[in-house]
Amino acid sequence: MIDFDEAYKKVLQHTFDLGVETVALTESTGRVLAEDIKADRDFPPFDRSTKDGIALNYEAVEKGTMTFDVQGVLSAGMAQQTLPHGPNCYEIMTGAVVPNDADTVVMYEEVALENGTATISKQPRKGQNIHVKGNDEKFGAILLKKGKRISAADIGVLASVGKAEVEVKRNPKICVISTGNELVEVSETPLPHQIRKSNTLSLAAALSNENIQATSLHFLDDREIIEKELKKALKHYDVLLLSGGVSKGKFDFIPEAMEGLGVRKVFHKVWQRPGKPFWFGVQKEFKTVVFSFPGNPVSTFANYHVYFLPWLSKAMELPAVEHQVILDESIQVDPPFVRFVQVTVHWERACLRARPLKDGGSGDLTSLSKSAGFVLLRPKAKAYEKGELVTFIPTRHIV
Structure with a gap:
């Protein structure tokens, strides 16, 4: 013993x-990454519009121009265009590539369109409404570190860098x-x-x-x-x-x-x-x-x-995680046994609190469906008091 x-x-x-194995991206959710995932290009890979509106060169605004000739409409997925010099603009949709020589996007709510011209109603701020190339991550940056359990959000990152297959811990x-x-x-x-x-x-x-x-x-x-x-x-x-x-x-x-x-x-x-x-x-x-x-x-x-x-x-080389709860009742644990006591839990003022579950002993199967987990209590002379912080081993997801 x-x-x-x-x-x-x-x-x-x-x-x-x-060991390590390679699985399809679609089968990797919940698995543990066995490789660092790096950006295969800048994120975002181009200057992209964050609003529906018009793209213009701010220098024209500085010179007092408020009305611009519309040169066309740009949508997401179109190749980059070049804005002609002068009081010109492009209509641009969210996600579209900002044209060369344009550096500011004014949303439609601040623009009046009429007969091929766009008039802005107030002075914009230079560079507004543009998600700048490389602003999130630069080429070669580590986006996901190995040893991480792959979440649904991580799947999007993996897809964005072309990882149709992923190395994971076996x-x-x-x-x-x-x-x-x-x-x-x-x-x-x-x-x-x-x-x-x-x-x-x-x-x-x-x-x-x-x-x-x-x-x-x-x-x-x-x-x-x-x-x-x-x-x-x-x-x-x-x-x-x-x-x-x-x-x-x-x-x-x-x-x-x-x-x-x-x-x-x-x-x-x-x-x-x-x-x-x-x-x-x-x-x-x-x-x-x-x-x-x-x-x-x-x-x-x-x-x-x-x-x-x-x-x-x-x-799996995952980091150890220790959970703790506050006892709602005192519990006596006499030597020499460590006790795993089934508990129910609830949130109170942003603190997770635990209450011992009355069960019929180790053969009480139905008690498992009622409990949220176990508190781990080492034997000691005095009882664990109400309000004491103790180790908690969850057996289900705690909302």
Whole structure:
């Protein structure tokens, strides 16, 4: 049995380089960039009009000219034109290239058009309503740094520099495994002594939020079957996430099976609740990392968020992020266990506050749908007081 901080440290010590792959731009949302994205030209690439109106040379205004001869109409997508010398202008639409020798755009609201002439109603400011070439970014500037998770807004940037394909960190191949004779398919009607599978489906759904499509398997409580199927999984996957079979029951064969397959136990059992029987190991030959969580739903869900997601972030070379909340109630945490307490949260005066959720323990599956996450509380002599700031591990998006 080891303490929580040691277990957490050991898990993060066993990350590995996932490598890089190239994916289509349309499939890159949510993936982690593995290359710096640079501007392939100035942004914007030309002086562009930000208003519908007329483009003119401000020197004419300085000389007292307020009426200009219209030379034509410019729209977005047209090649650049040249403004003839003299009291001339072009009508110009938003997004169009400002013509050579024009340096100011006056919007239609300040222009009267009549018989091929445009008269401005008030003195403009030189350079107004023009988005100057290179004003946003210069050629060669880094627009997106590697190690960033690609957002919908980033897709627009990638498209603008012609990245039809993008280098991203490879997602780990993950297999989610449940064990137990008591589990039946979701579509089945369970007998009084049976329950429907839920943990593997919850884990697979959580992984899909990370843009990872996991394979799901189920093993009966038979040591021979478990060893045979685990051997196959260890060869084909980077990570195994198991739920169940790691406690001290006579049918909990996972630890022994792992040892027989050359999976080195890093630790088994942590001073924490829920999830005390958590087993973690590595198979060096196949470079497979094994997270074997207790079978209770809350234990599995807590350990996934507390240990696996930080492991994944480090493997992806994403920065570590710590969330905090203010307690709305006092909580007593006696030694020696670290507690992961389910909470609901709400905003109050721009502060996120948490209230402990009354649940039925680590087997209370329905409590997970009510909670926003867990607060991580280390044991101490005095209770955590109302108003105290504590670590928060969200399990859903917090609005």
